[in-house]
Amino acid sequence: MPGVTHWHSPHFHAYFAAGNSYPAILADMLSDAIGCIGFTWISSPACTELEVVMLDWLGQLLDLPSQFLAASGGKGGGVIQGTASEATLVAMLSAKIKMLKQVKKDKPYMADNAAAALVGYGSDQAHSSVERAGMMAGVKMRQVASDDNFAMRGPQLREAILKDKALGLIPFFVVGTMGATAACSFDNLREIGEVAQEFGLWCHVDAAYAGSAMVCEEFRYLMDGVELADSFNFNPHKWLLVNFDCSAMWIKDASDVVGAFNVDPLYLKHEQQGQVPDYRHWQIPLSRRFRSLKLWFVMRLYGKHGLQAHIRKQVDLAHQFETRVKKDPRFEIIAPVTLGLVCFRLKKRSNEVNETLLKNLNAGGVIYLVPAKIKDTYFLRFCVCSRLTEPQDVDEAWQEVLKQTDLLLQEI
Ligand code: PLP
Incomplete structure (x- = not known):
């Protein structure tokens, strides 16, 4: 297929994984065949109800705090967004409206100028979609410097907030x-959540890639403190064998989102309004597909153990690559390998030399990688992406790295 990048080739190691599996593909075909548009409960009741149940199943699979789940009988619940970017934007816009209402109530004299004074925070490692959400929401955004492990910590966030408050910002x-x-680094959610609660900020967790690993008990330490967050999002369409698009988002108090942008034309009204979610209020578009079918099919076909086995296998493959890199003194690993990503570079070599290595690797046509840069250090990212990748593929990838490295070092 000329011009098509083969994201599911076992030799594709760029970006992060894109989910795919036969049950998910079949479910999407079924969704397309049914072709309902489930913006309200009445517009296709099963579309809404299956989504409520699937987001509870998925939340339980990840061991999310019960306040996020509809099954808890509280104010929480889950929704399928198209992307993590949309989830961040929905959370940010809802937080904006919530804070503006609060200012109007507590400090009415500030209400007229409050919108221009709003300021949000993310780490210098946060995805570009966070900065972009700030642009779309029309608010200021601050990048908080991460620590030596590329993690945002509470004290740095606190300092940034205090500085902004001193300037009269909100x-x-x-x-x-x-x-x-x-580099697949992890912010300290507990510290951040505590600072957010101290200053009354909405805390959103973006776990776009890593969230899928929470199906395995041994990785849950990475989400310590998640109970302090107001919303949580990850992409089953990245690493949980569900094809694009399926971004799972949970909100602790769904009324903050539902109430933020409520419009109620007659043609969308129905008699059960208020008793069941009308997902049109939880998202940016009106129309929506029957995406919970693919979550249902994948969870039923693979089961908890099948999904855990998938994640564990991919993490193991990443460690196999890491072991090879570590054994070769010409290379260095630049960030801890926690999940399926290995970040490496030629040690004591310039960014330019590493750039050339990446260029030559991709030109070789055997494997495909993308680079990243942190604090001016350029490095190569090897991500285990395809569910078809096996140990021999990792070995072949490493042999290709060795071949291109030898050629390059002979030349310079
Ligand atoms: N957040 C993180 C941490 C990501 O790695 C990515 C994409 O790789 C995104 C957000 C954006 O995801 P989406 O394409 O679903 O908006």
Whole structure:
């Protein structure tokens, strides 16, 4: 297929994984065949009801705090967004409205100028979609410097908030990232959540890639403190064998989102309004597909153990690659390998030499990688992406790295 990048090739190691599996593909075909548009409960009741149940199943699979789940009988619940970017934007816009209402109530004299004074925070490792959400929401965003492990910590966030408050600004929102894109680093959610609660900020967790690993008990330490967050999002369409698009978002108090942008034309009204979710209020578009079918099919076909086995296998493959890199003194690993991503570079070599290595690797046509840069250090990212990748593929990838490295070092 000329011009098509083969994201599911076992030799594709760029970006983060894109989910795919036969049950998910079949479910999407079924969704397309049914072709309902489930913006309200009445517009296709099963579309809404299956989504409520699937987001509870999925939340339980990840061991999310019960306040996020509809099954808890509280104010929480889940929704399928198209992307993590949309989830961040929905959380940010809802937080904006919530804070503006609060200011109007507590300090009415500030209400007229409050919108221009709002400021949100993310780490310098947060995904570009966080900065972009700030642009779209029309608010200021601050990048908080991460520590030596590329993690945003509480004291640095606190300092940034205090500085802004001293300037008369209104801090309202923070994004904590689990599995940041450059090096799969993890913010300290507990510290961030505590600071957010101290200053009344909405705390959103972006776990776009890493969230899928929470199906395994041994990785749940990475989300310590998640109970302090107001919303949590990850992409089953990245690493949980569900094809694009399926971004799962949970909100602790769904009324903050539902109430933020409520419009109620007659043609969308129905008699059960208020008793069941009308997902049109939880998202940016009106129309929506029957995406919960693919979550249902994948969870039923693979089961908890099948999904855990998938994640564990991919993490193991990443460690196999890491072991090879570590054994070769010409290379260095630049960030801890926690999940399926290995970040490496030629040690004591310039960014330019590493750039050339990446260029040559991709030109070789055997494997495909993308680079990243943190604090001016350029490095190569090897991500285990395809569910078809096996140990021999990792070995072949490493042999290709060795071949291109030898050629390059002979030349310079
Ligand atoms: N957040 C993180 C940490 C990501 O790694 C990515 C994409 O890789 C995104 C957000 C954006 O995801 P989406 O394409 O679903 O908006």
